[in-house]
Amino acid sequence: MPVNSFENYPMSWKPNKKQLTPPLYRSIASLLEYDILNGYLAPNTKLPPQRELADYLDINLSTVTRAFKICEVKGLIYAVTGRGTFVTPNVRNAIFMADSDENKNSIEMGIINPLDHTNTLVTQAVKNIAEKDYLESLLDYRHPLGMPYHRMAAKKWMQRFNLEVPIENIAITSGGQNSFTLVLTTLFHPGDKIAVDTYTYPNFIELAKFLNIQLIPIDGDESGMLPERLDAVCSTNKLQGIYLIPSCHNPTAITMNMNRRKEIAQIINKHGLILIEDDVYSFLAPQDCLPISHYVPDKFVYILSIAKSLSSGMRVAFTAFANPFAEKITYGIFNVNVKTSALNAEVITELINSGAADQLIxxxxxxxxxxxxxxxxxxxxxxxxxxxxxxxxxxxxxxxxxxxxxxxxxxxxxxxxxxxxxxxxxxxxxxxxxxxxxxxxxxxxxxxxxxxxxxxxxx
The missing domain is CATH 3.90.1150.10 (Aspartate Aminotransferase, domain 1)
Known part of the structure; x- marks a missing residue:
C-alpha cells in the first residue's frame, strides 16, 4: 500500500489505477501518451515526480522511470535536471512521431486513414507532371479559383457523382476544411445557426465554435436526419443553414436514401436554408444517388474533397456553389485563400483525365x-x-x-x-x-x- 494518502493531494496527472494492465510500464506510458495527444495535459505541464507517482500507484520507481522513458523517446515529454519532467511544448511533432510505425504500441482504429498504401498511381502522376514542359506555369498566383482546365476536371469528377455544375460555379480549394472555412466566413455571420446531425464531423464542430456559429442538433433515425424534426426546429428558430454528409455520414456510416434526400431538400427550400453538402464519401455511395444539392439549385454549396477517394496528401477539394453565392465565395477565395496550389490540382487533374482516379476508387x-x-x-x-x-x-x-x-x-x-x-x-x-x-x-x-x-x- 502507498505510504501516503493521495485522496486530496494535488497532482497534475493521476492515471486511473484500474486501467493498468501488465506490463505496467507500457500501460502507464500508453495512458500518458493518450492524455497528452488528446489535450488533457497541456504543453509545458509539469508532471508529478516519478517517486511520487510510483507511491500513488503503489508500484516500483523503476516502472515509472521506464514508462517516462518511452514517452521521452517519442518526444511527448522532456526532463530538465533539477526541475522535473514536462509535457513537450511542440505537441504537433509529438503526434507525428507517435504515429510513426517504430513508435506505435497500439493498432490505429481511431483516425480514418484513407488506404494511402494505394498511392502508387498518385506517385506516378507526380512523376509524369515533373517531366512536363509547362511545370513552371503551375507555380504562380494566376487563376485564384483554379486554372480553367483544372475546373473542367472538377466538373467531370462531379458529373461522375451526378452533379451537373458549370465551371463558373466551381472553385478549387485546399481541401475540405479549407472549403468549410471559406463557406462559413463568407456566407454566415457570428451568431448564425446551422442545423446538423446529433453526431457529426468533429472538425466542423470545432470550426463553428471558433467562428461563434451555433450548431443546432436535429434528431434522426436509421435513415439520417428527420425532415419533420428539421421542419419543427426551423419553425421555432431562425436557422440560416444546414450541414449534411449524406453519402456515408461521419460517424454513423448512414447513407441517406433518395426519398429522405428529397424530403430534406423540401424543408431546405421551404425555410430558405443554405445547404452545405459534404460529399467526401460520394465514391462509396450507390452510383444512382443524386446529391441533395441537385434538389436545391439556388441554395447549395457542394464540397467534394478528394482526401479519402484519391489522395489525402494533395489537399485539394472541388467546391461548387449556387449562383446567389458566387460573388461572396469568389471574394472570400481572393482575400482568404489567394490560391490553392496549382501543382496539387494538376496531380488530381492528371489522375482524373488519365482514368487513374477511377482505378483508385x-x-x-x-x-x-x-x-x-x-x-x-x-x-x-x-x-x-x-x-x-x-x-x-x-x-x-x-x-x-x-x-x-x-x-x-x-x-x-x-x-x-x-x-x-x-x-x-x-x-x-x-x-x-x-x-x-x-x-x-x-x-x-x-x-x-x-x-x-x-x-x-x-x-
Missing part, C-alpha cells in the same frame, strides 16, 4: 468491402442504411463510461478508438458509442487482431 472500394466483411465476423451491422463500404463503423457501448475512460482502457489493451463524445453536438451522454476505423490498420491481419481485442472489450 475501384481499388479502395474493393479493399473496404473486404474489411467490412471481416468486421462482420465479429459484429453485426444493426442498421440496414449503413454504407456497406464504409471506412468506419459505429458501435454502441452497452455500459456507461466516462468521456475518455473507454478510449483509455482500449489503448491499454492495444487499440486506439474514438468515443462518441468527440462527435456529439448536444450535451447528452445517455447513449454512448465508439467509432472504429477499418481502413487504418496496415493490413487485414492487423485489423483482425484489433477486432478481436475490441470484441473482448465490448460485453
Amino acid at each position: 475501384k481499388e479502395k472500394r474493393e479493399i473496404s468491402k473486404e474489411r467490412n466483411q471481416l468486421f462482420q465476423r465479429y459484429f453485426q451491422m444493426g442498421n440496414p442504411s449503413e454504407n456497406p463500404l464504409s471506412f468506419f463503423r459505429w458501435l454502441p457501448l452497452r455500459k456507461e463510461w466516462g468521456l475518455k475512460s473507454f478510449e483509455e482502457h482500449a489503448l491499454t489493451q492495444g487499440i486506439h478508438v474514438y468515443h462518441s463524445h468527440r462527435f456529439l453536438v448536444k450535451k447528452d451522454e445517455s447513449l454512448q458509442f465508439i467509432r472504429i476505423s477499418l481502413t487504418s490498420p496496415k493490413d487485414a491481419n492487423e485489423l483482425d487482431k484489433g477486432l478481436r481485442i475490441l470484441k473482448k472489450l465490448l460485453p
Whole structure:
C-alpha cells in the first residue's frame, strides 16, 4: 500500500489505477501518451515526480522511470535536471512521431486513414507532371479559383457523382476544411445557426465554435436526419443553414436514401436554408444517388474533397456553389485563400483525365468491402442504411463510461478508438458509442487482431 494518502493531494496527472494492465510500464506510458495527444495535459505541464507517482500507484520507481522513458523517446515529454519532467511544448511533432510505425504500441482504429498504401498511381502522376514542359506555369498566383482546365476536371469528377455544375460555379480549394472555412466566413455571420446531425464531423464542430456559429442538433433515425424534426426546429428558430454528409455520414456510416434526400431538400427550400453538402464519401455511395444539392439549385454549396477517394496528401477539394453565392465565395477565395496550389490540382487533374482516379476508387472500394466483411465476423451491422463500404463503423457501448475512460482502457489493451463524445453536438451522454476505423490498420491481419481485442472489450 502507498505510504501516503493521495485522496486530496494535488497532482497534475493521476492515471486511473484500474486501467493498468501488465506490463505496467507500457500501460502507464500508453495512458500518458493518450492524455497528452488528446489535450488533457497541456504543453509545458509539469508532471508529478516519478517517486511520487510510483507511491500513488503503489508500484516500483523503476516502472515509472521506464514508462517516462518511452514517452521521452517519442518526444511527448522532456526532463530538465533539477526541475522535473514536462509535457513537450511542440505537441504537433509529438503526434507525428507517435504515429510513426517504430513508435506505435497500439493498432490505429481511431483516425480514418484513407488506404494511402494505394498511392502508387498518385506517385506516378507526380512523376509524369515533373517531366512536363509547362511545370513552371503551375507555380504562380494566376487563376485564384483554379486554372480553367483544372475546373473542367472538377466538373467531370462531379458529373461522375451526378452533379451537373458549370465551371463558373466551381472553385478549387485546399481541401475540405479549407472549403468549410471559406463557406462559413463568407456566407454566415457570428451568431448564425446551422442545423446538423446529433453526431457529426468533429472538425466542423470545432470550426463553428471558433467562428461563434451555433450548431443546432436535429434528431434522426436509421435513415439520417428527420425532415419533420428539421421542419419543427426551423419553425421555432431562425436557422440560416444546414450541414449534411449524406453519402456515408461521419460517424454513423448512414447513407441517406433518395426519398429522405428529397424530403430534406423540401424543408431546405421551404425555410430558405443554405445547404452545405459534404460529399467526401460520394465514391462509396450507390452510383444512382443524386446529391441533395441537385434538389436545391439556388441554395447549395457542394464540397467534394478528394482526401479519402484519391489522395489525402494533395489537399485539394472541388467546391461548387449556387449562383446567389458566387460573388461572396469568389471574394472570400481572393482575400482568404489567394490560391490553392496549382501543382496539387494538376496531380488530381492528371489522375482524373488519365482514368487513374477511377482505378483508385475501384481499388479502395474493393479493399473496404473486404474489411467490412471481416468486421462482420465479429459484429453485426444493426442498421440496414449503413454504407456497406464504409471506412468506419459505429458501435454502441452497452455500459456507461466516462468521456475518455473507454478510449483509455482500449489503448491499454492495444487499440486506439474514438468515443462518441468527440462527435456529439448536444450535451447528452445517455447513449454512448465508439467509432472504429477499418481502413487504418496496415493490413487485414492487423485489423483482425484489433477486432478481436475490441470484441473482448465490448460485453
